[in-house]
Amino acid sequence: MSTENQTDTPDTPMVEIRDVYKRFGDLEVLKGINLTVNRGKIISIIGPSGSGKSTLLRSVNHLEVIEKGSIFLEGVQVNRPDLKGLAFERHINHIRQNMGMVFQHFNLFPHLSTIDNVTLAPRKLKGMEAKAAREWGMELLNRVGLAEKADVFPNWLSGGQKQRVAIARALAMKPKVMLFDEATSALDPELVEEVNLVMRSLAEEHMTMLIVTHEMGFARDVSDWAMFMDGGVVVEECAPQKLFSNPDQERTRNFLKKHLQG
Amino acid sequence: MEFDFTPVITYFPTLLQGLGVGLLVALVVAFMSIVGGLLVAVISVYVNKVVSWPLRFFIWLFMTTPLLLQLYFLYFGLGEWILIPAILVGILGLGFHYMAYNADIFIATIKAVSGGQYEASRSLGFGHIATIFYIIVPQALIRSIPQLGNNMILMVKDTSVLSAIGVAELVYASQYAISVTFRPFEFFIVIAVMYYVVNIFMELGQAWLERMTAYRR
Numbered sequence: 303m304s305t306e307n308q309t310d311t312p313d314t315p316m317v318e319i320r321d322v323y324k325r326f327g328d329l330e331v332l333k334g335i336n337l338t339v340n341r342g343k344i345i346s347i348i349g350p351s352g353s354g355k356s357t358l359l360r361s362v363n364h365l366e367v368i369e370k371g372s373i374f375l376e377g378v379q380v381n382r383p384d385l386k387g388l389a390f391e392r393h394i395n396h397i398r399q400n401m402g403m404v405f406q407h408f409n410l411f412p413h414l415s416t417i418d419n420v421t422l423a424p425r426k427l428k429g430m431e432a433k434a435a436r437e438w439g440m441e442l443l444n445r446v447g448l449a450e451k452a453d454v455f456p457n458w459l460s461g462g463q464k465q466r467v468a469i470a471r472a473l474a475m476k477p478k479v480m481l482f483d484e485a486t487s488a489l490d491p492e493l494v495e496e497v498n499l500v501m502r503s504l505a506e507e508h509m510t511m512l513i514v515t516h517e518m519g520f521a522r523d524v525s526d527w528a529m530f531m532d533g534g535v536v537v538e539e540c541a542p543q544k545l546f547s548n549p550d551q552e553r554t555r556n557f558l559k560k561h562l563q564g
Numbered sequence: 565m566e567f568d569f570t571p572v573i574t575y576f577p578t579l580l581q582g583l584g585v586g587l588l589v590a591l592v593v594a595f596m597s598i599v600g601g602l603l604v605a606v607i608s609v610y611v612n613k614v615v616s617w618p619l620r621f622f623i624w625l626f627m628t629t630p631l632l633l634q635l636y637f638l639y640f641g642l643g644e645w646i647l648i649p650a651i652l653v654g655i656l657g658l659g660f661h662y663m664a665y666n667a668d669i670f671i672a673t674i675k676a677v678s679g680g681q682y683e684a685s686r687s688l689g690f691g692h693i694a695t696i697f698y699i700i701v702p703q704a705l706i707r708s709i710p711q712l713g714n715n716m717i718l719m720v721k722d723t724s725v726l727s728a729i730g731v732a733e734l735v736y737a738s739q740y741a742i743s744v745t746f747r748p749f750e751f752f753i754v755i756a757v758m759y760y761v762v763n764i765f766m767e768l769g770q771a772w773l774e775r776m777t778a779y780r781r
């Protein structure tokens with residue numbers, strides 16, 4: 303991998319996942335995951351349903367509490383078993399402001415207009431003035447091609463439009479990394495491309511991204527690194543060109559074969 | 565039987581005054597029972613069992629006993645210790661009664677806001693309490709409007725029960741006029757119409773609120 307975007311802090315990866323374990327009751331879902339995401343890099347995570355992809359992504363911003371291991375954002379530990387109560391809450395709120403998350407089912411706030419969905423966090427968490435926030439919100443909506451929908455409510459948007467607003471909302475806090483959990487899986491096929499376009503534009507701006515996806519073509523195109531997970535372990539990880547055309551592991555080949563046949 | 569509405573006209577200012585008192589009480593009770601009900605609901609959903617259990621007991625108690633009995637308890641119970649005006653007792657009694665009913669609604673609508681909303685807010689960096697305040701409660705409130713409106717309509721009619729402890733609301737005012745004029749039916753008809761008109765305005769208001777928030781759900 304190139305190092306062109308790592309000049310300021312050459313030694314610190316953007317996200318580091320070290321030996322992470324997670325279980326739900328008796329079900330072991332993550333069994334020792336390791337992953338390093340350097341600044342400006344895009345990692346795609348693929349794998350069959352139930353393999354632990356969402357759990358891994360959600361662990362990165364502590365929506366899931368991991369049992370063992372550690373996760374770092376720019377060298378700062380995300381999971382901090384030593385911090386309790388309000389001290390941990392302050393810590394995690396601060397960490398999360400630096401990570402944008404995009405969900406499969408959008409989770410836009412239905413009681414707020416599109417622009418308010420985008421600007422709520424910078425207004426309330428950064429104290430941004432209403433006028434400045436509106437300008438910033440319009441800039442973001444413009445970026446996802448939805449400036450004309452600023453004062454519309456989410457229920458009046460198509461799925462693709464909702465997801466683009468959700469991306470703008472996640473970008474509003476100027477995150478250092480974006481997490482996408484099957485951002486296009488809930489969309490009608492004809493709406494997938496408009497969301498992919500927005501994600502591609504982020505890639506061109508060297509946003510650091512962790513992308514869980516079922517779209518092999520897209521993953522192959524945009525990512526710098528690809529990872530195949532199954533049964534809570536990383537089966538194989540390598541450059542996407544190799545993973546998608548000539549993987550080493552039998553399990554990866556079988557998964558891809560099934561997936562390409564549909 | 566012949567109707568004669570002239571006594572009603574004579575005592576109409578008294579009735580209007582009674583109506584005013586009833587509506588004033590209703591306004592205070594609406595505020596108290598909505599704000600209080602929301603607080604009770606939020607606490608009983610989000611705070612540990614030690615705190616939420618007594619609150620649920622409070623809700624259960626007020627929902628399973630008659631309003632009139634609750635008023636008597638407050639009026640004569642409190643009257644043993646301190647002297648407080650009947651209107652204040654009425655406001656407190658009606659307020660707690662409907663606070664319990666409203667809390668019951670809010671608990672259901674708070675729980676109906678999807679977990680994804682909570683997670684989306686937390687993932688932006690909002691804390692637990694900020695998420696409840698900015699995301700969960702507004703959505704729960706919007707979802708509560710139909711049932712909340714029904715409760716408040718019932719509540720306005722229930723201000724008439726306060727006549728039993730001597731609050732000078734509409735029914736109480738008419739009782740005095742009736743005792744002087746011996747024209748009960750005329751008065752009953754007129755105050756029924758008055759409640760009916762208030763009811764219509766409240767239903768219009770509720771429908772308007774529902775329309776204004778329908779696309780925000």
Ligand SMILES: Nc1ncnc2c1ncn2[C@@H]1O[C@H](COP(=O)(O)OP(=O)(O)O)[C@@H](O)[C@H]1O
Binds near residue numbers: 356357
């Ligand atoms: N909150 C939860 N409670 C119990 N089991 C869960 C929970 N979340 C996920 N799981 C289980 O963990 C496994 C991995 O889930 P997930 O990470 O969502 O997989 P993927 O995103 O790869 O489809 C699945 O078997 C799923 O049923």
Ligand SMILES: [Mg+2]
Binds near residue numbers: 355357484
């Ligand atoms: Mg998933």
